[in-house]
Amino acid sequence: MTHPYHPLxxxxxxxxxxxxxxxxxxxxxQELVRFIEQSIEAGITTVDHADIYGDYQCESLFGKAxxxxxxxxxxxxxxxxxxxxxxxxHRPEINCHRxxxxxxxxxxxxxxxxxxxxxxxxDMLLLHRPSxxxxxxxxxxxxxxxxxxxxxxxxxxxxxxxxxxDLLQSRLDMPLMVNQVELSPLQLKHFEDGTLEHAQQHAxxxxxxxxxxxxxxxxxxxxxxTLHKALTDLAEAHGASLDQIAIAWLLRHPSGIVPVLGSGxxxxxxxxxxxxxxHLNDDEWFKVWIASTGHPVP
Numbered sequence: 368m369t370h371p372y373h374p375l376x377x378x379x380x381x382x383x384x385x386x387x388x389x390x391x392x393x394x395x396x397q398e399l400v401r402f403i404e405q406s407i408e409a410g411i412t413t414v415d416h417a418d419i420y421g422d423y424q425c426e427s428l429f430g431k432a433x434x435x436x437x438x439x440x441x442x443x444x445x446x447x448x449x450x451x452x453x454x455x456x457h458r459p460e461i462n463c464h465r466x467x468x469x470x471x472x473x474x475x476x477x478x479x480x481x482x483x484x485x486x487x488x489x490d491m492l493l494l495h496r497p498s499x500x501x502x503x504x505x506x507x508x509x510x511x512x513x514x515x516x517x518x519x520x521x522x523x524x525x526x527x528x529x530x531x532x533d534l535l536q537s538r539l540d541m542p543l544m545v546n547q548v549e550l551s552p553l554q555l556k557h558f559e560d561g562t563l564e565h566a567q568q569h570a571x572x573x574x575x576x577x578x579x580x581x582x583x584x585x586x587x588x589x590x591x592x593t594l595h596k597a598l599t600d601l602a603e604a605h606g607a608s609l610d611q612i613a614i615a616w617l618l619r620h621p622s623g624i625v626p627v628l629g630s631g632x633x634x635x636x637x638x639x640x641x642x643x644x645x646h647l648n649d650d651e652w653f654k655v656w657i658a659s660t661g662h663p664v665p
Contacts, residue, residue, distance in 0.1 A: 379413030390421030430485035449476035466498035
């Protein structure tokens with residue numbers, strides 16, 4: 368049975384494909400076109416980028432693939448992020464690794480991303496990290512301009528607390544639709560700090576970066592043996608792989624978590640998509656939770 372899904376905020380595919388390691392994949396432009404096509408065939412149409420990924424090069428690599436087959440654009444929901452500055456030979460004007468949420472920086476970042484991605488507009492723009500110097504009014508000015516001129520259709524944030532998210536939302540007429548945070552059976556912080564309750568309350572789609580905890584879920588030395596056994600037992604019970612169980616565990620949550628995959632191997636992408644057919648019951652879900660926390664629920 369396909370896992371039931373009722374999107375709360377941004378409407379895209381049930382899983383997203385992240386391209387933060389694209390520069391490491393070593394694909395030719397044509398190979399990347401085929402990877403995008405196969406991902407779409409597997410059901411993934413939402414793609415996740417950021418201006419800084421790959422030393423500011425991943426968006427351009429993706430844009431070269433789109434230039435080879437422009438018809439792919441209409442099949443995708445393109446998300447990118449901005450707000451982090453990194454010193455780079457590709458950005459000689461940047462002197463400091465910091466955050467910049469100024470009106471002009473956001474607008475300039477979007478213009479650069481549109482050029483790199485070879486598209487006219489973004490489906491979603493996220494502020495990549497919260498900044499202690501964020502002026503919500505300045506962000507509002509940037510978002511209003513980008514929306515009015517048709518360069519960005521929707522907006523959201525990444526790694527924001529509910530309070531930071533609400534501050535930004537208080538300045539905007541349009542709803543912020545996504546909060547992208549780290550979520551996995553190894554990273555429970557945002558299950559416990561109100562982030563996912565906040566998402567349900569305000570119809571925000573939580574996107575999960577690093578759903579496999581940077582690969583630690585697949586390394587026995589990366590997690591505690593009890594959690595590894597819980598995941599392994601579930602994998603055997605469902606005739607599934609560990610990565611499928613990890614994805615199914617996230618999909619089970621009522622907030623509508625959208626896992627962001629990071630693999631450049633289409634077999635891994637297809638395997639993750641098949642996790643939508645695995646439905647964990649409450650007992651199974653809590654066995655993973657208890658194994659991860661290391662203690663019974665109160």
